[in-house]
Amino acid sequence: MFLDKPIVKNVINQKITAVIPTKSGDDLVKKCIDALMSGKVKPDYIYIVSDELPSTALCDLEKNVNNSDNVKCELLRTNGGQGFSATVNTGLRKSLTATLVINNDCFVGFHTLNEMLNDLYADNLASAISPILTDKGWCSADSIYIKKLCKYNVNVHKSDLKLIETHVKTYETPPQKRVHLPWTCILIKNGMFKKYENADSGAVKPIGFLNQDDFASGLYADDEWNLRSAQNGMHLLLCTNAIAKHDNESSTFKRLNVDYKKHLSSGENKWLGKCKVLTCVLSCDRKNYATSGIKSANILKYVDHIHLNWEAKGVFSVFNKYKDCDSLTKWSIKPTNSIPTKPKHDQDQLYRLPRIIAARNWCLDLMRIHTDFTHLLFIDSDVLVDDKNGLKHLLLNKQPLVGGFVHGRGEHSETEMIFGDQTPIHDNTVECDWGTCGYQLINRLLCERYQFRWGNSRIKNEQRSEDPAFAEDVSIDNWGRYVINKDVTAQHIDSSKKPLLHKDVAQF
Secondary structure (H helix, E strand, O other): OOOOOOOOOOOOOOOEEEEEEEOOOHHHHHHHHHHHHOOOOOOOEEEEEEOOOOOHHHHHHHHHHHOOOOOEEEEEEOOOOOOHHHHHHHHHOOOOOEEEEEOOOEEEOOOHHHHHHHHHHOOOOEEEEEEEEOOOOOOEOOOHHHHHHOOOOOOOOOOOHHHHHHHHHHOOOOOEEEOOOOOOEEEEOOOOOOOOOOOOOOOOOOOOOOOOOOOOOOOOHHHHHHHHHHHOOOEEEEEEEEEEEEOHHHOHHHHOOOOHHHHHHHHHHHHHHHOOEEEEEEEOOOEOOOOHHHHHHHHOOOOOEEEEEEOOOOOHHHHHOOOOOOOOOOOOOOOEOOOOOOOOOOOOHHHHHHHHHHHHHHHHHHHHHOOOOOEEEEEEOOEEEOOOOHHHHHHHHOOOEEEEEEEOOHHHOOOEOEEOOOEEEEOOEEEEOEEOOOEEEEEHHHHHHOOOOEEEOOOOOOEEEHHHHHHHHHHHOOOOOEEEEEEEEEEEOOOOOOOOOHHHEOOO
């Protein structure tokens, strides 16, 4: 199941409001506004929001901007000491247009707003868009992933912004769909925060403002907003033809000597608490060791619900002996037989594959029915995870499709379950063509938009089954290639040194 091509809109008359939060950063605000005013497309309105009593310098800056280039600038303030999220929300509540939220230590290139605006409004299912940044992270120009994607080869730490932008613009590439973007520099469609009579956002309902109660410091406030965006059915975009320089060495945290690690840890824990994971344990063969998956589901942290899907009758009593199995299945779903008839024992893919695909797609259907879930975790019945924190690490990768590093079995017993060219992208993660979905986390947006299938590749004259078809379809539609976190390990519990033997599989 694939979406239609996005609707292209005319953005010539689209206005932009820039919201710049600040505290003890007057010099940075001026530099940030200078870059905005020098761009091909300029904001129509600028709100400088101060989380303290505005200085004389900020008041003078407001007057200077209002006297130039037909840009209206207004200096706002919070009650003081409320933090990043409340400061940003003060500006967001004033905005009636598409809104650029930009840190005071972030400086856009000449083409940045123009490129972002066009890409954002060319995609009717996108809620927001970010440029490539020059800091560290998944959107960083310094990352191997971005360098490969954009054929990028300039040193961002030794080059000025104009030279960096020239390199980015050399190779025009389509925007990448995302489920996570930092709010360092982000352009958000009109209507995402509250409805207006003239809003034309395409959203079913507003996503709302930043959660300033739970994420006052701003750390993980953007991640939580991203979750709500996905639950609204909307994705984010990384504009690969736009750049912004993020001087995070001058950040507010450092200037005010704030305990960054403490706030980061608090935000991380609260964000993980907002994630709702449906874990599905599947078994299409009655292997003697088919209880490993449910053992894994029971020990993993951050599992909200477990759905068990197996074929053979009478297996429920086997699973039932594991602690909390029933209580973790919060709704009344009966154990599902993919095929009710009693088949002969056969490991032929032509026999097993349709049943596996049917079982996986039933789990996607559950995600569509129960919209409070944010992620779907697959664990196969013969997979045993090595660490109870594995799911936590997969969640913190914040990728649309991410899997654990699983040792192979059967014909792949001497290899790890990772296929195609491997490219390091961030920390100890790699991208590849596909890996096993026997230990795989899927963002709900992919569950809503794709199906597991068996058939022709969309780009090659080859057949695709289950795992590779799903990963390839996602990649073709610009979500990025399959991501594997090598720190999250698991094993198939048949022999790691020899193929799966007939005696290891129970008869039906």
